[in-house]
Amino acid sequence: MRVHRHDAGREAGGGDAPLPEHGGAGRSAVYPRVGRGPTLAAMTDVLRRGRASLAFSFFTQGVTFALLVTRIPAIQDRYGVSDALLPVFLAAVPILAGVGSVVTERLVRRVRPGRLLRWSQPVVLAALLGVGIGGHVAGLAVALAAFGLAVGVLDAAMNMLGVSLQRAYGRSIMLGFHAAYSLGGIVGASLAWVGAHWDLALWVSYLPVVAVLLPAALVGSLWYVDGGGGDGAVRGTGEGGGAAFKVPFRMLLPLCLVMTFAYIGDSTVSNWSAKYLQDVLGSSEQLATVPYNVYMVTTLVGRSIGDFGVRRFGAVAVVRGGAVVAAGGFAVVAGAPGAWVGMLGFTLLGIGLCVLVPQTFAAAGRLAHEKYGPGASDAAVARLNVFNYVGFLIGSPLVGALGDAWSYRGAMLVPMVLVLVTLVYARSFAAQPDRYGGGHERPRTADVGRGSNGL
Numbered sequence: 001m002r003v004h005r006h007d008a009g010r011e012a013g014g015g016d017a018p019l020p021e022h023g024g025a026g027r028s029a030v031y032p033r034v035g036r037g038p039t040l041a042a043m044t045d046v047l048r049r050g051r052a053s054l055a056f057s058f059f060t061q062g063v064t065f066a067l068l069v070t071r072i073p074a075i076q077d078r079y080g081v082s083d084a085l086l087p088v089f090l091a092a093v094p095i096l097a098g099v100g101s102v103v104t105e106r107l108v109r110r111v112r113p114g115r116l117l118r119w120s121q122p123v124v125l126a127a128l129l130g131v132g133i134g135g136h137v138a139g140l141a142v143a144l145a146a147f148g149l150a151v152g153v154l155d156a157a158m159n160m161l162g163v164s165l166q167r168a169y170g171r172s173i174m175l176g177f178h179a180a181y182s183l184g185g186i187v188g189a190s191l192a193w194v195g196a197h198w199d200l201a202l203w204v205s206y207l208p209v210v211a212v213l214l215p216a217a218l219v220g221s222l223w224y225v226d227g228g229g230g231d232g233a234v235r236g237t238g239e240g241g242g243a244a245f246k247v248p249f250r251m252l253l254p255l256c257l258v259m260t261f262a263y264i265g266d267s268t269v270s271n272w273s274a275k276y277l278q279d280v281l282g283s284s285e286q287l288a289t290v291p292y293n294v295y296m297v298t299t300l301v302g303r304s305i306g307d308f309g310v311r312r313f314g315a316v317a318v319v320r321g322g323a324v325v326a327a328g329g330f331a332v333v334a335g336a337p338g339a340w341v342g343m344l345g346f347t348l349l350g351i352g353l354c355v356l357v358p359q360t361f362a363a364a365g366r367l368a369h370e371k372y373g374p375g376a377s378d379a380a381v382a383r384l385n386v387f388n389y390v391g392f393l394i395g396s397p398l399v400g401a402l403g404d405a406w407s408y409r410g411a412m413l414v415p416m417v418l419v420l421v422t423l424v425y426a427r428s429f430a431a432q433p434d435r436y437g438g439g440h441e442r443p444r445t446a447d448v449g450r451g452s453n454g455l
Contacts (some may be wrong), residue, residue, distance in 0.1 A: 004123070030047055054225075055177055059181065063209065064184075065221070066180030066188025071186070095219060102383075102386060114224035120151075123146060127150060128145035128210060128437075132201075132207070159361045164378075172306075173307055175303045175307045181329075182300035184261060229243040244312065255425070258421075259391065266392075269346060271292040271395070271399070272396070274288040287339055295349060298349075302352075302354035315359050316426050316430050320354075322351075323355050324420075326351075328348055329347070330412050330416030331416055365378075398411075
């Protein structure tokens with residue numbers, strides 16, 4: 001039997017170290033080559049390529065979604081959509097995305113998440129282009145319907161792959177994928193600003209982006225790494241789907257609530273920050289555009305370093321800290337005497353909220369895997385993903401209704417209270433200690449040996 005050794009603290013992909021940080025820091029681990037599986041060095045390359053390709057998929061989706069939502073006024077003008085009809089179109093996208101996520105929970109019983117992601121991402125990009133080139137409201141409706149359904153599949157599949165890759169690595173990497181999404185959002189919003197500044201037609205703004213990202217995403221999909229099925233922790237996307245799993249909703253309920261409340265907070269920032277700064281805090285129109293950009297940048301920074309925090313302090317501590325910081329941000333916004341203090345509050349919101357969603361997906365996948373075995377993780381992630389859209393749908397009208405009926409300062413206190421509920425459920429984010437004494441799940445030797453040679 002051939003063995004390879006590596007130091008626990010080394011980065012995955014360095015030398016012959018296939019999977020780092022299992023158990024205590026500084027401890028060596030021994031992983032044999034099993035059967036006819038690939039060598040551990042080959043598995044390291046598989047995981048590294050899978051991680052990079054999935055990060056690019058998150059980045060691509062960030063660009064795509066930002067290009068859609070930041071050009072809504074231009075879309076409304078192009079198609080002549082009335083103010084009364086616009087909310088219907090906007091609500092239809094997350095509703096259909098929820099349907100897509102529910103369908104994905106059933107599809108992954110037969111089709112690997114990597115295959116679903118490989119074909120849903122081009123549909124999302126093509127739908128974005130369809131929004132830009134259409135000329136009639138009916139065409140817009142079809143394009144947005146395709147966008148919503150495909151986004152539901154895409155979001156669920158991306159996070160399924162992220163959870164299974166994190167399990168294969170044996171340490172927190174989930175926040176890094178969502179950092180790539182935040183970076184894509186910044187890039188997409190910047191491209192949208194260029195299009196609006198130069199008064200470019202929608203198709204002129206969208207076509208070059210789709211022409212670059214669509215083939216790149218298809219090429220990158222060749223290296224997706226699937227996991228969670230019944231016969232191995234890491235497998236290629238060409239293999240069949242796993243068995244059907246029924247994950248009890250009661251088990252996921254705390255995480256579903258956390259996901260909903262996190263997205264209520266996020267949608268509050270994205271939909272109301274500019275109006276709040278200008279109408280309530282008396283800023284200029286130009287300054288009112290800054291908070292969301294600051295929020296996105298701090299989200300990117302927080303997610304970029306968040307995995308290190310999870311490895312050092314654990315997911316429970318990071319989630320609790322994020323909830324407290326986010327609640328503090330809402331409190332600062334609600335009580336801000338002026339625009340600059342308000343922007344400080346939105347900065348705190350970005351730092352606090354950014355860790356909640358990635359860790360909630362990771363916790364759901366880990367909990368289902370621990371209780372029901374390989375394959376249950378995908379079903380749990382798909383079901384949890386629905387509450388992403390529930391929070392998005394609730395957040396914006398909730399704050400608007402409270403602002404009109406009461407005050408916008410008072411309305412900011414409601415998401416503050418909701419995000420603090422996360423503290424009640426923080427223990428749901430704890431990893432079960434394994435028999436090696438670490439807080440992370442250690443990959444099984446047999447699972448590593450059964451990796452796909454097709455990648």
